[in-house]
Amino acid sequence: MASQAWQHEGILTTKLSEVVGWARKNSLWPMPFGTACCAIELMATLASRYDLARFGAEVIRFSPRQSDLMIVSGRISLKMMPVLLKIWEQMPEPKWCISQGACASCGGIFDNYAMIQGVDRFIPVQVYVPGCPPRPESIIDALIKIQEIVEREGLKSRTA
Amino acid sequence: MDVATAAVEKITALFTDTVIGTQESCGQKFVEVQRDRIVDLLTFLKNDAELSFECLMDLTAIDGLNQGAPERFCVVYHLYSFRNNGFLRIKAYVPEGDPWIDSVSGVWKSAAWAEREVYDLFGIQFPGHPDLKRLLLPEYLTGHPLRKDYPLRGLGERDNFPRYVGGA
Numbered sequence: 001m002a003s004q005a006w007q008h009e010g011i012l013t014t015k016l017s018e019v020v021g022w023a024r025k026n027s028l029w030p031m032p033f034g035t036a037c038c039a040i041e042l043m044a045t046l047a048s049r050y051d052l053a054r055f056g057a058e059v060i061r062f063s064p065r066q067s068d069l070m071i072v073s074g075r076i077s078l079k080m081m082p083v084l085l086k087i088w089e090q091m092p093e094p095k096w097c098i099s100q101g102a103c104a105s106c107g108g109i110f111d112n113y114a115m116i117q118g119v120d121r122f123i124p125v126q127v128y129v130p131g132c133p134p135r136p137e138s139i140i141d142a143l144i145k146i147q148e149i150v151e152r153e154g155l156k157s158r159t160a
Numbered sequence: 161m162d163v164a165t166a167a168v169e170k171i172t173a174l175f176t177d178t179v180i181g182t183q184e185s186c187g188q189k190f191v192e193v194q195r196d197r198i199v200d201l202l203t204f205l206k207n208d209a210e211l212s213f214e215c216l217m218d219l220t221a222i223d224g225l226n227q228g229a230p231e232r233f234c235v236v237y238h239l240y241s242f243r244n245n246g247f248l249r250i251k252a253y254v255p256e257g258d259p260w261i262d263s264v265s266g267v268w269k270s271a272a273w274a275e276r277e278v279y280d281l282f283g284i285q286f287p288g289h290p291d292l293k294r295l296l297l298p299e300y301l302t303g304h305p306l307r308k309d310y311p312l313r314g315l316g317e318r319d320n321f322p323r324y325v326g327g328a
C-alpha cells in the first residue's frame with residue numbers, strides 16, 4: 001500500500017483512501033443472519049479450529065448498527081424476508097453482504113411458495129458461497145474475497 | 161373388546177344420522193361422519209365414562225381433490241383414551257363450496273391452535289373459534305397452500321418484496 005516509505009524516520013506516505021481501506025478490511029464486524037443449517041458451519045468457522053479471528057472478523061455483532069458485513073447463512077422464508085430487509089437497512093453504510101450456501105444464494109432445493117429464491121433479489125450481495133453447507137474453508141475464502149472488495153471501496157459516499 | 165370397537169358400537173347406535181361408516185387402516189379404526197354434529201359427537205366421546213377419550217392428540221385436514229372422496233376436504237380428529245390405552249380417528253367431510261366445520265376448541269383447548277393451522281393451510285372455517293387467524297403463514301397471504309390446487313411455487317408472493325435501494 002505504501003507508495004513511498006522512509007522507514008528510518010518512521011514516516012509513511014500513502015493515500016487516505018488506502019489507509020481507510022486497509023483498516024476496514026482487517027476489522028470487519030460481521031452480522032450473522034443464521035436461519036438454518038448453514039449457520040452451524042458459520043459457527044464452526046468462528047470457533048477455534050478455523051478461527052475467523054485470524055482475518056480480523058471475529059467480532060460477531062448481533063446488533064446491525066454495529067456491523068458492516070452481513071453473512072446470510074440459511075434459508076430465507078416469506079416471513080423472514082421483511083426481517084432481513086429491516087436488519088439490512090439498519091446497518092450503516094458502507095456495508096457488504098456474503099450469501100452463504102445454496103439456499104441463501106438461489107433457494108437451494110426449496111423451490112416452493114414459501115422460500116425466497118436468492119437474497120440477491122432484494123439486497124445487494126457481493127460474494128456467493130456455493131455448497132450445502134459450504135465448508136469453513138469456503139467461508140474463509142469468501143471473507144478474503146470480501147476483504148479485497150472492501151479494500152477497493154475507498155472514500156466514496158454511498159448515500160449521496 | 162378394545163375401546164375403539166366399543167366406541168364405534170356406541171356412536172353408530174347413538175349418532176345414526178351423522179355416522180357414514182367405519183373402516184380400519186393400519187390396525188386402527190376410524191369413523192367417517194358428516195360435519196353437522198361434530199361437537200356433540202366429540203363431547204360424547206370425551207365425556208363418556210367408559211370410553212373417556214380425554215386427549216385430542218391431533219387435529220388436521222386432508223385435501224382429497226380428485227381422489228374420489230365423498231367431499232373434497234376431510235377434517236381428522238385423532239383421539240386417545242388414557243384409561244383404556246386406545247386410539248380412535250374421526251374423519252368429518254367438509255364440502256369444497258362451503259368449507260366450514262364447528263370448532264371443538266370448547267371441548268379441548270388444544271384444538272384452538274390446530275384449527276388455526278388447518279384454517280391457515282386449507283382455508284376451512286371454524287365457526288365458534290375464539291380467534292381464527294393464520295397460525296404460521298404471514299397474514300398478507302391470500303391463498304391456502306396445502307390445497308392441492310395451490311401452485312407449488314406460489315402465486316408470486318416470494319418475489320413480492322421491495323428491493324433495497326441505495327448503497328453498494
Ligand code: SF4
Binds near residue numbers: 037039101133
Ligand atoms: S444450503 Fe444446505 S446447509 Fe445451507 S441452509 Fe440450505 S439446506 Fe441448510
